[in-house]
Amino acid sequence: GAVVSQHPSRVICKSGTSVKIECRSLDFQATTMFWYRQFPKQSLMLMATSNEGSKATYEQGVEKDKFLINHASLTLSTLTVTSAHPEDSSFYICSGLAGTQYFGPGTRLLVL
């Protein structure tokens, strides 16, 4: 299957700071990538659809000014959590579309 990487794998930051998470498709071009959030022992919640060269499409209830998504190339999408607060602490997973969705390993964010 296709390979997707994410960086960093885990990050701890202070409240009020911004954190950038990178999602890369390593062996395929991903015109479309997706960002999910997963709380402990819960399902994957789709946050937004990231399309190369255009604005991301956000799911209802997801603040686009807080979760900034940039998909500047066919292999890279970034998610920036701006002015992070403790309630933003979660596991963030991206996926790339190549027939089906292939997931990155996730980024565990802890906001103190």
Place this chain on the structure above:
Amino acid sequence: GENVEQHPSTLSVQEGDSAVIKCTYSDSASNYFPWYKQELGKRPQLIIDIRSNVGEKKDQRIAVTLNKTAKHFSLHITETQPEDSAVYFCAASSGTGNQFYFGTGTSLTVIP
């Protein structure tokens, strides 16, 4: 939008027995149904998928069935092994935008 329900939330079986997980969906336009396995702290991995033009698909010990009329699909694992223990998620996609909407997950434990 699409609503996917998944049952049971937890399932324990003896090694060698079969396990069945069921999902229902609401959007009749959904035409692609993947199943993912997620081990603790790791990325979801695609294990099998089915499109709406077929009713059943099998891959070794894993099979998926789809009933379009009733809008439900099921995952069947036969001859379960301890390494099958994980959380399993079903998903539905309409193809438009390729968004996946996930079920709530089933935590499967195979008892040796």
